[in-house]
Amino acid sequence: MRIDSLTEAVGNTPLVRIDPAVHGLRHVDLFAKMELLNPFGSVKDRAAWTMARPLLDGAVQRGDTVVELSSGNTAKALAVIAGMHGLSFKSVTNRMRIPEIKDLLLLLGAEIDELPGQSECLDPTDAEDPLTRMHQRLSASGGGYVHTDQYFNGLNVDAHLQGTGPEIVKDLGGRAPDYFVACVGTAGSSTGVATALRRHNPDVRVLGLVADKSDFIPGIRTIDEVHHVGLFDPAVYDVIETITADDAIDGLLTLVRRCGTLAGPTGGGAYQGAVRHLRAVDAELTERRTAVFIVCDRVESYLSYLRERRPELFGQPPRRNSVRTLTDADVAEASTIGVAGAQRWVTQRRGIVIDLRSPVAYRALHIDGSINIVDELFAELLHGGLPFGRRQPVLLVCPVGEKSARYAALLRRMGHRDVSSLDGGIIAWRDAGGELVRD
Numbered sequence: 001m002r003i004d005s006l007t008e009a010v011g012n013t014p015l016v017r018i019d020p021a022v023h024g025l026r027h028v029d030l031f032a033k034m035e036l037l038n039p040f041g042s043v044k045d046r047a048a049w050t051m052a053r054p055l056l057d058g059a060v061q062r063g064d065t066v067v068e069l070s071s072g073n074t075a076k077a078l079a080v081i082a083g084m085h086g087l088s089f090k091s092v093t094n095r096m097r098i099p100e101i102k103d104l105l106l107l108l109g110a111e112i113d114e115l116p117g118q119s120e121c122l123d124p125t126d127a128e129d130p131l132t133r134m135h136q137r138l139s140a141s142g143g144g145y146v147h148t149d150q151y152f153n154g155l156n157v158d159a160h161l162q163g164t165g166p167e168i169v170k171d172l173g174g175r176a177p178d179y180f181v182a183c184v185g186t187a188g189s190s191t192g193v194a195t196a197l198r199r200h201n202p203d204v205r206v207l208g209l210v211a212d213k214s215d216f217i218p219g220i221r222t223i224d225e226v227h228h229v230g231l232f233d234p235a236v237y238d239v240i241e242t243i244t245a246d247d248a249i250d251g252l253l254t255l256v257r258r259c260g261t262l263a264g265p266t267g268g269g270a271y272q273g274a275v276r277h278l279r280a281v282d283a284e285l286t287e288r289r290t291a292v293f294i295v296c297d298r299v300e301s302y303l304s305y306l307r308e309r310r311p312e313l314f315g316q317p318p319r320r321n322s323v324r325t326l327t328d329a330d331v332a333e334a335s336t337i338g339v340a341g342a343q344r345w346v347t348q349r350r351g352i353v354i355d356l357r358s359p360v361a362y363r364a365l366h367i368d369g370s371i372n373i374v375d376e377l378f379a380e381l382l383h384g385g386l387p388f389g390r391r392q393p394v395l396l397v398c399p400v401g402e403k404s405a406r407y408a409a410l411l412r413r414m415g416h417r418d419v420s421s422l423d424g425g426i427i428a429w430r431d432a433g434g435e436l437v438r439d
Contacts, residue, residue: 009039010049011163015171015292022258023275027285030274031177031292032255033168035189036263040077042297043164043391047188048077050159051148056085058438059146065089065111067145071096072219073297074150074186079108090145094361098218100301114360150228156188157195164189165196168292176201177289181274183209183220183266184240187232189294194236208237209273214331214402215245218305219266219296239277246324247272249310256299264302267295308379321414323406334409336423339432342395351393351418354378357426358406363439367397367429375403382410394417401425 003009014037018030035043053067059066066082068074071093082089090111096102105112150156169176176197182190194206211220223240226232234240245265252268255261270293278291299306302434307314309324315416319325337345346353346367353370355362362372373381375398388394394411396404396419404421411419422429430436 005084006039007049007053008082010045011038012167013037015168016020016259016261018259018271022254023144023278024210024292025275025278025282027282027288027409028179028278029288031168031172031290032259032267032271032280033164033189033292033294034261035164036261036267036295036298040073040080041301042073042077043189043294044073044297045077046146046159047150047156048074048081050163051150051153051155052078052081052146054155055146055148056081056087059087064144064146066148067092068148068150069093069129070150070302072098072101074148075095075105075110076101076108078148079105079110081426083109087146087413092356097216098301104301114358116206117289128403134169149315150186150188153383154179154231156186157192157231160189160192161196162192164294165193167198168193169200172290172292174200176204177292178203178289179205179207179278181207181209181291181293183217183243183270183273183294183296184226184232184237185219185221185266187226187229187236189296191231191233191236193294198297205238206236206423207273207277208240210240211269212242212244214406216242217245217248217265217269218302219264220248220269243269243273247276249306251275252299252306253313255295260283261295262299264297265305265414266294266297270294283323308376319383321410322379323410326406326409328411330409330413331406333414334405335420336401336405336408337420338397338423339429339434342422342429343434345395345420351395352388353395353397355426356398356407361399365430365436366426368435368437370397375407378407381413390414391418392416395420395422397422397429399425400427 013034016032016034018032023030038045065088066078067090068078069092079089090113092103092113180197184190197204210223210226211217213222216428246270248265251272252263252265255263255271274293312318353367355366355370355372356375356378358374359372396408398404401422401424408419408421
């Protein structure tokens with residue numbers, strides 16, 4: 001097959017049947033849509049190309065910079081596309097969580113602008129969030145930038161309404177599957193594919209998968225975060241279920257080791273969520289059914305993510321002092337302090353306040369006198385030696401209080417006598433009028 005540009009290779013990815021000996025479903029034929037085989041490595045290639053294509057001629061004439069609020073696959077695809085057209089690309093994000101993606105973006109010549117956003121996902125209603133203000137500025141003015149706007153651009157959905165969905169129907173012999181399973185990120189792929197499939201069969205059951213609130217799974221939002229995405233419509237999904245990072249990694253290992261599919265955590269989560277859901281209905285079926293899930297991207301970009309969570313996969317001993325080893329009961333017993341109590345705690349200088357947020361967010365606004373130890377580094381110090389003793393009073397702070405509560409629970413289990421978490425995090429402190437300073 002001869003083509004003149006790699007963008008011509010976007011789409012038309014294979015639909016691969018998963019061996020029933022792997023998933024164990026008796027009445028369901030399970031298929032994987034192999035979006036990792038797009039030329040730039042992910043399902044986001046479709047949206048990136050569809051959003052950027054109508055803007056490129058004008059951008060080239062003006063010498064604009066392509067910009068997107070993304071720290072993952074959309075940024076990667078847009079960086080490649082921009083470079084192919086002689087344009088610069090800027091990724092605006094509140095945090096680069098995956099080192100391999102950041103390194104690749106830098107290799108591609110991208111500029112990375114980290115802003116102190118208050119969550120992993122843009123909240124357009126929060127006028128105080130610097131990430132939101134940046135989004136509003138980009139949307140309101142050209143100013144040398146072309147903003148593809150993946151969170152609100154309908155072309156993100158159209159890429160899958162016109163491409164991914166119809167391809168699935170074609171490869172299934174002109175019929176839609178009975179079940180479609182999708183992890184929810186920007187909601188572009190799940191919305192577009194679901195709409196296309198229901199045009200052929202209104203009875204398609206759509207399962208949306210979101211991340212557990214206490215977990216980080218690359219490419220998958222929590223239920224709180226997806227409600228901030230402009231493209232998310234809960235009516236698209238017949239049911240929304242939660243998966244954990246462990247679910248995603250277990251599914252990834254099955255796809256990698258049993259199916260010859262070098263899937264990343266999102267694909268692993270989609271597989272695991274699909275099999276778990278379908279097993280619950282499989283025994284009641286009397287006729288064969290079909291189900292499709294999406295393998296979004298490739299595993300190579302997530303080796304550090306996997307190594308941190310499953311060191312035994314790389315011949316390293318499991319980490320005893322890890323939040324992954326906590327139970328729900330452990331977290332429930334963690335000591336938390338409300339804003340009023342925390343303010344008294346700080347005023348009395350009872351101990352040290354440790355802010356677990358990113359350095360960029362900390363520099364923007366933080367509790368006076370607190371010290372910044374970003375959570376990844378804090379996790380490492382749990383094994384290499386913390387900068388305080390077990391009798392030292394400590395107050396842990398994070399954006400909304402969930403991550404700090406888990407670390408407080410872990411430190412308590414390790415023998416630290418006086419460790420608490422700020423209930424509601426820095427956002428609750430801010431909303432209660434607590435004083436914040438800028439570095």
